[in-house]
Amino acid sequence: MNKTLEPSPSSTSNVPLQTRNLSVSYAGRSVLRSVSFQLSAGTLTGIVGPNGAGKSTLLRAVLGLIPTDTGEVTLFGSSVTKNRPRIGYVPQKQSVDWDFPVTVLDVVRMGRLARKTGWGLLFGRPNAEDRQAAWEALEQLGLHQLADRHIRQLSGGQQQRVFLARALCQQADIYLLDEPLTGVDAGTEETIFSLIDQLKKETKTILLVSHDLSILTRLDQIMLLDRRIVAMGPPQQVATEENLRKTYGGRLSLLDEAEAELMRMK
Amino acid sequence: METLLAEFDFTGWWLRPFSERWWQETVCCMLVGVTCGVLGCYVVLRRMALIGDALSHAVLPGVVIAFLITHDTGVFGLLAGALLAGVLTAVLVGAISRLSRTKEDSSIGIVFTALFAIGIILVSALPRGLHFDLNCFLFGDPLAVDTADLLLMAVICPLVLGIVFLLYYPLRASSFDPVVAAAMGIPVVVLHYLLMGMLSATVVAGLKTTGVILVVALIITPASAAYLLTNRLGTMMLLSGLFGGLSAVAGMSLSFVTNWPSGATMVVFAATIFTLVLLLSPTEGLLTRSLQRKRIRRHIQGEDILKTLYRFVAKNAEPEQHMCSMEQIYPAARVTRRQAERIVAELEQEGLLYRKAANIGLTESGVDRAIEMVRSHRLWESYLTEHAGVSADEVHEQAEELEHVHDLADKIDQHLGHPERDPHGEAIPPPPKSSS
Numbered sequence: 001m002n003k004t005l006e007p008s009p010s011s012t013s014n015v016p017l018q019t020r021n022l023s024v025s026y027a028g029r030s031v032l033r034s035v036s037f038q039l040s041a042g043t044l045t046g047i048v049g050p051n052g053a054g055k056s057t058l059l060r061a062v063l064g065l066i067p068t069d070t071g072e073v074t075l076f077g078s079s080v081t082k083n084r085p086r087i088g089y090v091p092q093k094q095s096v097d098w099d100f101p102v103t104v105l106d107v108v109r110m111g112r113l114a115r116k117t118g119w120g121l122l123f124g125r126p127n128a129e130d131r132q133a134a135w136e137a138l139e140q141l142g143l144h145q146l147a148d149r150h151i152r153q154l155s156g157g158q159q160q161r162v163f164l165a166r167a168l169c170q171q172a173d174i175y176l177l178d179e180p181l182t183g184v185d186a187g188t189e190e191t192i193f194s195l196i197d198q199l200k201k202e203t204k205t206i207l208l209v210s211h212d213l214s215i216l217t218r219l220d221q222i223m224l225l226d227r228r229i230v231a232m233g234p235p236q237q238v239a240t241e242e243n244l245r246k247t248y249g250g251r252l253s254l255l256d257e258a259e260a261e262l263m264r265m266k
Numbered sequence: 267m268e269t270l271l272a273e274f275d276f277t278g279w280w281l282r283p284f285s286e287r288w289w290q291e292t293v294c295c296m297l298v299g300v301t302c303g304v305l306g307c308y309v310v311l312r313r314m315a316l317i318g319d320a321l322s323h324a325v326l327p328g329v330v331i332a333f334l335i336t337h338d339t340g341v342f343g344l345l346a347g348a349l350l351a352g353v354l355t356a357v358l359v360g361a362i363s364r365l366s367r368t369k370e371d372s373s374i375g376i377v378f379t380a381l382f383a384i385g386i387i388l389v390s391a392l393p394r395g396l397h398f399d400l401n402c403f404l405f406g407d408p409l410a411v412d413t414a415d416l417l418l419m420a421v422i423c424p425l426v427l428g429i430v431f432l433l434y435y436p437l438r439a440s441s442f443d444p445v446v447a448a449a450m451g452i453p454v455v456v457l458h459y460l461l462m463g464m465l466s467a468t469v470v471a472g473l474k475t476t477g478v479i480l481v482v483a484l485i486i487t488p489a490s491a492a493y494l495l496t497n498r499l500g501t502m503m504l505l506s507g508l509f510g511g512l513s514a515v516a517g518m519s520l521s522f523v524t525n526w527p528s529g530a531t532m533v534v535f536a537a538t539i540f541t542l543v544l545l546l547s548p549t550e551g552l553l554t555r556s557l558q559r560k561r562i563r564r565h566i567q568g569e570d571i572l573k574t575l576y577r578f579v580a581k582n583a584e585p586e587q588h589m590c591s592m593e594q595i596y597p598a599a600r601v602t603r604r605q606a607e608r609i610v611a612e613l614e615q616e617g618l619l620y621r622k623a624a625n626i627g628l629t630e631s632g633v634d635r636a637i638e639m640v641r642s643h644r645l646w647e648s649y650l651t652e653h654a655g656v657s658a659d660e661v662h663e664q665a666e667e668l669e670h671v672h673d674l675a676d677k678i679d680q681h682l683g684h685p686e687r688d689p690h691g692e693a694i695p696p697p698p699k700s701s702s
Contacts, residue, residue, distance in 0.1 A: 063449045065445060084449070084450060084451040089445075089446055095445060096442060096443045100311060100499075101311070101496060101498055102438070102442060103497065110435075110438075113436065113439055114449075114450035117451070121436060122432075122433060122452075122453075123432055123433070150497040166446075
């Protein structure tokens, strides 16, 4: 399956993404508890769970953007900091100021910065290859006619596609997508899924966050998350009524009660 | 100033501004204005306006301590002190808002006022014989600019501009989307403190020109004006630098002639540029937009009058041959008599109607335009009832507005499969020959 990859010295270097015992807390409250999972190349995994389940937090922890209490993340057998160019991230679209003075093309080209390392990351200028890749990403997402538009003039679906194009032209091996389907039109949803199919064929690994279950059938693997992994596996096996109730139940677990008690005692 | 006035030479007074000293002061201010303008773009876009103000105040204790140690206002000592104080401010603000629930703007307010207060106490506690000119620090005095200051600015400004140019891409990326920039490995925190450092350095360089209280205006105002004019960051930085430099030079020149405080004059110039842009920006200016709305309203009223005229004369076989009076038209077109007079005069100039005595008639092109309107109105009615679920008795009011978008009429016609009648059973006329 991984014919394109170099033969690897260690066994884990074939695993695109692996976490072990990842725990994150915020202001004394646990957000993620001992999350361990492993993704294989060429698959689409969906993280599904209620609001506040720590879905976005998990992506940020994987990217090393927030401090973790315990655990480790490995990308192709080594640390994230050594593999930045190989991991692309698409945050939720309300995370930026859409009045910022940049055009569609400007934003997409920003994705190429991720491929630069060391001093190039700071002082590098876009070259012909960067320009080419940005155009290809624009075309693939049907944005090439909007290249010179200001990002404020786009619809919600188009804005989402700009973010995807930015990640796409990074030519990463792993993509983390945070709620890419929220607030987009049906056409954009189709574009996104056909892009994902394309990426899977290129043995890329995709981890997608979603708060609703309607995308279940499109997933190779589902992770039911409610601050811990409730269940993970092929959707037809894992998305059982019982598991879903556990995930979305909203009932305080004993651990939560103990934690609240500890907070009071302090 | 007194010495300058003493040297006042009445025969050559208009040449006076071009004296060597004036050049020195003005070049100084211009360098500061350009640098503040360019750096200000990041301050504005990253919503750090308040921290810009804070930095300028917080450098006081640094400056005073440097003064205490070096016993003079040697520029490099001051610069070092101010840089330390500036970075300390940034670090403290960050720490307080990270470690507690204090909101960031509150922590900025706490830190800079505290540092500024410490600075004031330090000034009052200076040992005998040392005089620190707090007034110059607060309000600036370009006339106190000497060669050493000019040298300082000649070093700092190109340095800052050079760094901003070299780091353009990572700075832009981390200002637009800090989280993704961090995920890419861009050192966003380092860049943040670098910006803070450059801002402090620029503020110190600008101290003698405008003083700490007004220097923030040179940072925020030109950048905000540029922000309203363009959609590209590079262009915004160019414009902002231009506005900053222009305000400085114009302010210096005017203050020389009028003898106003030069720092304040510069700031007023910058604010004037901002006001002009706010009103007249071609895309977003308040005045531009209101004129645009007015033009559209007039266009709509004109078309309404044409349509009304057409309705009166259409029953006749040759509409061009028939006329009606002003009294018949204006109530039906829902405009006042005075508006109607003005619009009719305009339409006459455009050759859409003609007047004979007190009567008004449609020309051939006037008839065509009116048919276009009727056609557009009826097509919109059909579209609204069929595709937007609007009921037949409500559809008229909406179509009355939409009909003015008659460029779309042919598209609707095609979309609906060339209907012959509208929902009320009225015939939809074919497009006028001349327009297609």
